[in-house]
Amino acid sequence: MSHSDPNCLFCKIVAGQIPSKKAYEDEDILAFHDIHPWAPVHVLIIPKRHIASMADVTEAEGALLGRMTALGPRLMKELGVTNGFRHVINTGPDGGQEVYHLHLHVMGGPRPWLKG
Numbered sequence: 001m002s003h004s005d006p007n008c009l010f011c012k013i014v015a016g017q018i019p020s021k022k023a024y025e026d027e028d029i030l031a032f033h034d035i036h037p038w039a040p041v042h043v044l045i046i047p048k049r050h051i052a053s054m055a056d057v058t059e060a061e062g063a064l065l066g067r068m069t070a071l072g073p074r075l076m077k078e079l080g081v082t083n084g085f086r087h088v089i090n091t092g093p094d095g096g097q098e099v100y101h102l103h104l105h106v107m108g109g110p111r112p113w114l115k116g
């Protein structure tokens, strides 16, 4: 069940080989703060299992993606975001994806933001 790619940056974060500032963790999901935040609060929510991108997602991942998506508002609230937030998933070269381990950006906090 728990597949990991030894060359993948976010699999290394899941394994604890690269440190991260964690915001949430359970059996299937990890959330941590982005190292170069685009907004005052910027977390990345990832499946622990290696899924390269949204291009690899099927209906079988529906429940997992649902849980990741719903975690966003909960974390924003916990992190003090009160005035709205943004969910973003970049997919593939033209989608601006840099790390090929599926991740949901959730950003909030007062503007201006670096991106968006």
Ligand code: 5GP
Binding pocket: 009, 018, 020, 021, 032, 033, 034, 035, 036, 037, 044, 089, 090, 096, 097, 098, 099, 100
């Ligand atoms: P993408 O462009 O693939 O959607 O976003 C990748 C994100 O991962 C970027 O916002 C980038 O700042 C973040 N990132 C890249 N390397 C690391 C790292 O080692 N630690 C953390 N916490 N974030 C990272």
Ligand code: ZN
Binding pocket: 004, 005, 008, 009, 010, 011, 012, 049, 050, 051, 100, 101
């Ligand atoms: Zn990975």
